[in-house]
Amino acid sequence: MARKKQYNEEEVIKKAMGLFWRNGYEATSVRMLEKEMGINQFSIYSSFKNKQGVFLESIKNYKKEINGIKEILRQSNNGVLGIKQYFYNFLEFSTEGHIRKGCLVTNSVNEIKDDADPEVMEELKKFANEIRELFVSNLKQDDKKDESKIECQADFLMNNLLGLSIASKVFHQNQLENIIEVTFKNL
Amino acid sequence: MARKKQYNEEEVIKKAMGLFWRNGYEATSVRMLEKEMGINQFSIYSSFKNKQGVFLESIKNYKKEINGIKEILRQSNNGVLGIKQYFYNFLEFSTEGHIRKGCLVTNSVNEIKDDADPEVMEELKKFANEIRELFVSNLKQDDKKDESKIECQADFLMNNLLGLSIASKVFHQNQLENIIEVTFKNL
DNA sequence: AATAAAACTAAGCAAGTGCTTAGATTGAAA
DNA sequence: TTTCAATCTAAGCACTTGCTTAGTTTTATT
Numbered sequence A, B: 001m002a003r004k005k006q007y008n009e010e011e012v013i014k015k016a017m018g019l020f021w022r023n024g025y026e027a028t029s030v031r032m033l034e035k036e037m038g039i040n041q042f043s044i045y046s047s048f049k050n051k052q053g054v055f056l057e058s059i060k061n062y063k064k065e066i067n068g069i070k071e072i073l074r075q076s077n078n079g080v081l082g083i084k085q086y087f088y089n090f091l092e093f094s095t096e097g098h099i100r101k102g103c104l105v106t107n108s109v110n111e112i113k114d115d116a117d118p119e120v121m122e123e124l125k126k127f128a129n130e131i132r133e134l135f136v137s138n139l140k141q142d143d144k145k146d147e148s149k150i151e152c153q154a155d156f157l158m159n160n161l162l163g164l165s166i167a168s169k170v171f172h173q174n175q176l177e178n179i180i181e182v183t184f185k186n187l
Numbered sequence C: 001a002a003t004a005a006a007a008c009t010a011a012g013c014a015a016g017t018g019c020t021t022a023g024a025t026t027g028a029a030a
Numbered sequence D: 001t002t003t004c005a006a007t008c009t010a011a012g013c014a015c016t017t018g019c020t021t022a023g024t025t026t027t028a029t030t
Helices: A009-023 A030-037 A041-048 A051-076 A079-093 A104-111 A118-141 A147-170 A173-185 B009-023 B030-037 B041-048 B051-076 B079-093 B104-111 B118-141 B147-170 B173-185
Strands: none
Touching (some): A041 A051, A079 A147, A079 A173, A104 B104, A118 A147, A147 A173, A147 B118, A147 B147, B079 B118, B079 B173, B104 B118
């Protein structure tokens, strides 16, 4: 007794995610989302409540895609080397054609004002910590490291991952590879 | 035979810089600049041409303030240790009250779209490379390091500096200190 | 005191923002 | 085949954006 949706919500979110990733949150207008997602504003608002809703859903989708990479590492079970591989994957992942997009989460952390959108910020912090925990569990796979050293190294690795997202916009490919090599040299 | 300006351009730019730093480029409107700088829109446009002009001038001012720190290090002449000190200074510098603002340049690199504002982007890249060169010259103060190793380490250090700017918004103070310690542990 | 150029104020412009709503279209159940 | 709620389109809402302009005030020089 009703009409069927003419679009698939997951499909249109993927497109929205791409736009947010390339463009940033604020710089992406609902009109642009309309075009990119290929659906009318009304549909956007009825499916995702508002622009923030589209963004939160985009972050969820991003998580899913990242989880794909994470899973590979978790299974490989080779500690620090696994993390290093993750860094290289990340470098590829954050590049589209010749455009370096960085990491959607890092970009957003930097853009979104803590107090202006606490809900989104909370989501982003959670995400960053999930990756950090992944690093911790991988570091534990290598023997003879005490707990506190592992925590420090995880922070250090996160810092370099966050940095790469920005560095990728300013530095050349070979510099980015240098960075990864030096980062893992003494771990 | 003309009226005198009722404001000092350097003074109002300092205020503008603070606002851009806290708020980001896009999120700062000319109306907000009016209030913060304490002058009328007309004056803003006649002194600095447009919003981008105010921003470029703000970056120059930021450079000046950073140069203050840089000079201390240059004179101290103690290589890697000098850079480490710079990192700690940066951490303080990027904090105002309890609010972590990160680095104005890093924030901007992340926000400004390469092709949308190439002029600003060029300025930011130059700035990043100036700091990198400072690192290179400090690294050379320590003996027995070959050229290529120094270049790699400079990239690595820049990556950690860029990272800190974002990490400071997501992690706690002690984690930030951990990061610096691990970064310099094996240099 | 008269002049005129620079600096000021404040109103206003077109275009863009996030979001809503009135009305036409669809399509599965009655 | 009729019904009617979900889905669509497109126009429009109030508000903000960067920037301009008409008109007033100031002030060093004549």
